[in-house]
Amino acid sequence: MDDALAVDRVLVPVDGSEESLEAVEYAVAVARRYDAALHAVYVLGEEVVRAIETGAVDHEAVAEETEAFTDTVREQCAAADVPVSTAIAYGFSTRRKTTHPGSAILDTAEEIDADFLVVPREPVAGEPGEVLEKAAEYVLLYASQPVLSV
Structure with missing residues (x-):
């Protein structure tokens, strides 16, 4: 199979929400299609970090x-x-103003050398614990990898 897009590692950020579980389903499908590994990073929100x-x-x-x-x-x-690997990232910092869920996702993508990102979109009815609800737009704007927002 000759694909124009080479994908070895797919990154999917999760936060415990239903939307992030749906993103995992898509990420698994992409990883399977390209015979790639998947890395799930659980992004902790401001309340939990504090x-x-x-x-x-x-x-x-x-x-x-x-x-x-x-x-x-x-x-x-x-x-x-x-194949899957997992990690936890702080999506907020009291020491660094530039740390937020979007930056945590992109930093993880760089650290693991991700080729493709699957991010959940903002849910219709956001729960306070859902960290990734605002990150998709940031990731879409600044990611150097292809991004699927679901």
């Missing part, structure tokens, strides 16, 4: 919660025979 930094919540508890969600991602990848 709670971790102030000690109001234990970072281990957050890690366990995100791990439960990324297990779902791993199961979808295993069912499609797509």
Whole structure:
């Protein structure tokens, strides 16, 4: 198969929302189509990051919660025979003004050398914990890789 687009690694940011699960489905399909690996990055939002930094919540508890969600991602990848890796990124910082969900996604894309990004769009009815709702526009504007916004 001779594709004009070479894809070895697909990045999909997740935040525990239904929209990010839908993005995972598309990312798995793209990875499978190009025989690529998938990397899911769980992006933590401002409330969670502040709670971790102030000690109001234990970072281990957050890690366990995100791990439960990324297990779902791993199961979808295993069912499609797509290699997967996962990570957690802070989508907010009290120390760096330029850190936000969009920048966390693009930084991760650069770090893992992603060839293709699948990002969830802003949900119709956003929940406070849904971190990625504003990131899609930023990623579409500044990504150097092809982006599918779903």
